[in-house]
Amino acid sequence: MENEAVVQTFQMNAAFWMALTIFLVALVAIISEKIHKTIVAIGGASLMLVLKILSQHQAFHLEEFGVDWNVIFLLISMMIIINLTKPTGMFEYIAIKSAKIGKGDPLKIMVIMALVTAVLSAFLDNVTTVLLIAPVTLLIADALDVDAIPYLIVEALASNIGGTATLIGDPPNIMIASKARLDFMDFIIHLAPAVIFIMVVFLFIVKIVFRKQLTTREELKKRIMDMDEREAIKNPLMLKKSLFVLAVVLVGFIFHGLLHYEPATIALFGAALLLLLSGTHEPHHVLADVEWPVIFFFIGLFIMVGGVVKVGVIKMLSVEVLKMTHGNLFGTSMLIMWFSAVASAVVDNIPYVATMNPLIVDMARELWPHKTGIELLQYKDLMPIWWSLALGACLGGNGTAIGASANVIVVGMAEKAGRKISFLKFMLYGTPLMLVTVFIAMIYVWLRYYVLKI
């Protein structure tokens, strides 16, 4: 008996160190960008299985240790819907229309485009939004003969802010929602007000900073006013179908909590409906255009994180966090918000949140051992911590050029257009803005949940 016990402890220790090593090496590999992050994630996940740290059953079928299919199918389905909507020209229409509403005035256009980007980002993922908006932005800047770089940076920042507002706006929110079983309206009620405050301040800052920088000539404004936004619409019928499905999906999201549907169910239904309505007999292209590397990155990460959860690394960390804050909940939530912001500015916020989610659950178990299930996950004292995680992880992305995927895309687009945005140039705008926005978020969480308690 004694021998067996010794052997078991040894095995546990070995698994513990192996899982931790795999996880840390993978993290370093992801940050170094020497190997593609998707390959690292799949590699790490398969090692967790091969070394029997996790069983395949646990990785594929158990929510606690394995792949969160709710997140995966929500992402895939939204990508399918967007892939079908993109060619209709709807987004270009919106962007050109916005520039015309701004009467060709460069500063007004910047403010309006930032607002449009934020709103679109709240409902589409940030990368998609920026990919759709950036080319039109380059066109408009060209027509007005102004520097496109400030516009692109402002849009990346706006998209990360806007994405914070809803469940589907940014991957961290999707993951948090799934873990804590929160619904779309929870995010609208708790995060959207914070984002609106932040957006108002952001637009004000944009106006002040760029007031003198952006000027153009009257005859160039005419170029914008002469554009006919309807020329962007390539397929009016498909546009109507897309708008219909987007409306159905939005209504579905608003009521999914009430109707007891998971968000992925709503999105999958929307994707199926739009595929059907599109009348395509060849779904190959639409499906091939799903960002499979992103999807497999998530799958790999979930399994890798599952491995470190199972061996107890995360539980140990959660105890450490509580020791640090002496169990003070306000302190914990502020620690998590600022740590998340800084961490997300330097590393991808997706692996970060994938790791933090189970950590917060473990922490909750320590704090309220008598509660379980949804009662624990949505315990009123725990909720501000989830919101702090979401706000910190999403807004932190603005800190550096690599902090969020939208930033990376914008830098890449600028380079293709022959303009470089250096790492420092992005930080010059991004870092102060990140600090300001997280500060506002901090005040918001403090006032709402710890002073007013609403």
Added chain:
Amino acid sequence: MLVKDIMEPITTNWLSPDMTLDEAVCKMEETKWGLYGASVNGMVVLEDGKKLIGVLSIINVIRAVIPSYLVLDENLGGFTWDGMIEERTEKARGKKVKELMSTSVLTITPDATLMRCADTMIEHQLQRIPVVEKTGQVLGIVHIRDLYLAITNLMCGV
């Protein structure tokens, strides 16, 4: 006939990678091709005057003038203005040849048959193909018109 029988030898008709686009374009414009006296529409790019590192063609030049956003987003084709090509040309003027040239270049040896040359050019839709010795030395270039001329000579008995 073999490739070496119809190729244009490389003498001064090459570009260096650090030339600006306007220098390259003017050089191509001044370099006449064969008997017709028309300007060439593509040239090899040689490093240090020896090593083949790319080809610059009129397609590359026109592509350099088109802004990236029109290529990235096909729905933006309707939003252009008169005077745009003038502005973009002015902006593209200073770009370097090495940024714009095609770098994956198929080559052919001087001793290859004309049929091999014809087959390669049609299969890969090439307008021109550099002729390179096995040692790596660049000897010449075959424009598709050189090849066509070989066929017209046979057919029309010039």
